Amino acid sequence: MFSLKYQISNPESWHQEMAKQIPIETSGNSFLLQNSFGSGGGQFVALQPGLWIEQLDLTLKEQLSVEILPKQHNDYFSVTFWLTNAQVKQQLQERELQFKYDNVSIVLVSSTIHTAYNLPINEEIKTFMIWMSKEWMLENVVSTKNAGLRQVFERDAPIYYTESLDYKFKYLLDKTDFTHSEKLPLLINTLQLLNCFFRNLEQHSCANLASLHLHNSDLKKLMIVREYINANPLKEISLEFMSTMAGMSLSKFKRLFKEVFRTTPYKYCLKIKLEIAMELLQTNKYSVSEVGFLIGYSNLSQFSKAFKNYHGLLPSEVKS
Incomplete structure (x- = not known):
């Protein structure tokens, strides 16, 4: 089994950390798994200063254990859309969550979170990821009108929030494909995805963002x-x-x-x-x-x- 440990930052730093720890080959804004490790890879696009998106489409030949290490401050956030039927188990303190296309499918985490998950072998793993700096998110996403939600993201407490894919997300994700889209449509679709996601988030209690006390x-x-x-x-x-x-x-x-x-x-x-x-x-x-x-x-x-x-x-x- 291979292991990968990293802190949430931007995709360029993530690719650099992966290249040090697991058998991949990087080139510009993309990476490919070495044949002995699996097939496929990932590619990111910088849409704006502080905003990136990345698509992963890969199949592993070896099990991979991933651990996200906590930072002292919430300087970055990521939203991951799991678009795969492969079952991915994630450990969060005493909680174990399972992600797949028809279960928990969208996950928001902050850079002070500590969590780990295992990726299975011989199953296609597809994700669409949005990476945001704290400055970009506070300026463009979290409304000043929702003081409670903004305070949550301004603090450094670990943030972890899950959502299920519905038809709105599926429709937008179908249109958001690196191989068939220019940068402007990618930016528009990404902003629409974030708008849907944070609109749902605003309707829920801010306390649920860090509620980790369920047995x-x-x-x-x-x-x-x-x-x-x-x-x-x-x-x-x-x-x-x-x-x-x-x-x-x-x-x-x-x-x-x-x-x-x-x-x-x-x-x-x-x-x-x-x-x-x-x-x-x-x-x-x-x-x-x-x-x-x-x-x-x-x-x-x-x-x-x-x-x-x-x-x-x-x-x-x-x-x-």
């Missing part, structure tokens, strides 16, 4: 429930079934689910269904009533109301 066994049980919901998005799943699956009382399950995922089980299930509805409508293969029926609505007006409450427009407006 690891409880977190694993909640992840099992969420994976079941994600694997059966159109199935009607009762609260009683979910709490039994988690091995918790109903009250404890509802409380911990909301603490971890920042929404109720009912709203989470509804969110998944309404995102599927948007994706189905965008294919232009189904009528509005067919999509409503597919996600469990027998009443078209109720479906339209729920869809507009979540997406901000009527299903018929997507079709047009």
Whole structure:
């Protein structure tokens, strides 16, 4: 097994650290794995002073253990979009999280965080990463209107936040490809991704950004429930079934689910269904009533109301 240890900075420094510790070959703003280590690599683009993006697409022949070492100050932040079905396990203090395309898919960390994760062998690993300096983020992303959120990012406490991919992120990521995009479209799409991400972040409690006190066994049980919901998005799943699956009382399950995922089980299930509805409508293969029926609505007006409450427009407006 190979190991890589680094501190969060900018991608150029990251490439330099990788070249010292694992078998890769660097050239300009890209790197390739040596044949004995795997295939594929990564490439970064500097969009603005203090803002970079990077795409990774690689397959390892040897296991790789990665450890992010903490700095004294939060001078850099990174947002990673996991676009792979490979299962990646990350250790954060006593918590263990699992990342893959249909689970926890977006991770924000600050440079004072201490965490580690293992990358599997013989599975394609794809990520899209956004690197930001503290100065760039405070000037361009974190609004002065949200004093609470800004204070969190101005401090040096470790920040760790996870989010799930929804149709908005998937749509923007599909358009953000180094091999088919010029610098200006890349910048526009990156800013839109950050806008979506931080808009979601502003809706959640700032305390959750550094909330690391949940028992690891409880977190694993909640992840099992969420994976079941994600694997059966159109199935009607009762609260009683979910709490039994988690091995918790109903009250404890509802409380911990909301603490971890920042929404109720009912709203989470509804969110998944309404995102599927948007994706189905965008294919232009189904009528509005067919999509409503597919996600469990027998009443078209109720479906339209729920869809507009979540997406901000009527299903018929997507079709047009």
